[in-house]
Amino acid sequence: MELQLDGARVLITGGGRGIGAAMARGLAEAGAKVAVADIDGGLAEATAGAIGGAAFPLRIDVRDRTSVRDAVAACVARLGGLDVMFNNAGIAQVRNFLDITEEDFRTVMDVNALGVLIGMQEAIRQMRLQGTGGSIVNTASIAGKQGYEPLAHYCASKFAVVALTQAAARAFGKDNIRVNAICPGVVDTAMWRLIDKGFQDNGLSKTENEAFTTFASGAVLGRPSKAEDLVGVARFLASPESAFMTGQTLLVDGGMVFD
Ligand SMILES: NC(=O)c1ccc[n+]([C@@H]2O[C@H](COP(=O)([O-])OP(=O)(O)OC[C@H]3O[C@@H](n4cnc5c(N)ncnc54)[C@H](O)[C@@H]3O)[C@@H](O)[C@H]2O)c1
Structure with a gap:
């Protein structure tokens, strides 16, 4: 399948490592120009540097509207516009349900839900200004489809991503701005190493990798x-191959959750 990403102007948050870095590499390989944006500027630089001329790094804090606005402006200054926005940055915390504090809840919601709202708003403003349409791709999770007890506030934040995706898809279809979400399953990244440790710290697992292996064993693949x-799905949602899809939440989890 020919994915027409040649010259597509892409901004990806949380692009410094993990899923975001893999997407940035994969999109650049398919011909996109990619702004690799991360709160950790060093990670953004390393990932963009490894990709080469098709990428450049940006420091961004998705919780901060000025920072996001500046990143969109930097993308426009460098690439001449913005066609695709990946709101991928996220954090996780493991807490027993009764131990989740207001601060925990706000910390997770600030990055995972408010950060996605701000990212969508600033990208959509720019896309409407251009009048060229666009594609927004949000990273949700299987945790945006199911509640998992030791990750309740994380799940709430990912359900919020699904809701924001659907609402924005309805609002901006008339501008030919498509809004979809990807739901990964159990991905071997720094985030899952943190979750795995969180299970141990909360007495929910005994040994390293036990929680990771147990959760991942739910994948039928x-x-x-x-x-x-x-x-693959990131490229698809960024490209005109998905031109008639919006408001969708695609599970890419090896068959953990059937929807
Ligand atoms: N790893 C998994 O199993 C899994 C499963 C489902 C969904 N997800 C989601 O996928 C996305 C990427 O996860 P990952 O596993 O690659 O995690 P990761 O921790 O490896 O990478 C996340 C990146 O986001 C950046 N980041 C954190 N807070 C930020 C902020 N305020 N502003 C800008 N950047 C910020 C981090 O510096 C990091 O580079 C997240 O939204 C996560 O919730 C991950």
């Missing part, structure tokens, strides 16, 4: 996910 498993 029989293995945990690698970040690269998300690249």
Whole structure:
């Protein structure tokens, strides 16, 4: 299948490592120009540097509207516009349900839900200004489809991503701005190493990798996910091959959750 990403102008948050970095690489390989944006500027630089001329790094804090606006402006200054926005940055926390504090809830919601709202708003403003349409791709999760007890506030934030995706798809279809979400399963990244440790710290698992292996065993395809498993769908949603799709939430989880 020919994916027409040649020259597509892409901004990806949380692009410094993990799923975002794999997507940035995969999109650049398909011909896109990619702004690799991360709160960790060093990670953004390393990932963009490894990709080469098709990428450049940006420091961004998705919780901060000025920072996001500046990143969109930098993308426009460098590439002449913005065609595709990946709102991928996210954080996770493991807490027993009764131990989740207001601060925990706000911390997770600020990055995963408010950060996605701000990213969508600033990208859509720019796309409407251009009048060229566009594609927004949000990273949700299987946790945006099911509640998992030791990750309740994380799940709430990912359900919020699904809701924001659907609402924006309805609002901006008339501008030919498509809004979809990807739901990864159990992906072997730094985030899952943190979750795995969180299970141990909360007495929910005994040994390293126990929680990771247990959760990943729910995938009917029989293995945990690698970040690269998300690249094909990322390319598809960024490209005109998905031109008639909007408001959708695609599970790419090896068959953990059937929807
Ligand atoms: N790893 C999984 O199993 C899994 C499963 C489902 C969904 N997800 C989601 O996929 C996305 C990427 O996860 P990952 O596994 O690659 O995690 P990761 O921790 O490896 O990467 C996340 C990146 O986001 C950046 N980031 C964090 N807060 C930020 C902020 N405020 N502003 C800008 N950047 C920020 C981090 O610096 C990091 O580079 C997240 O939204 C996550 O919730 C991950």
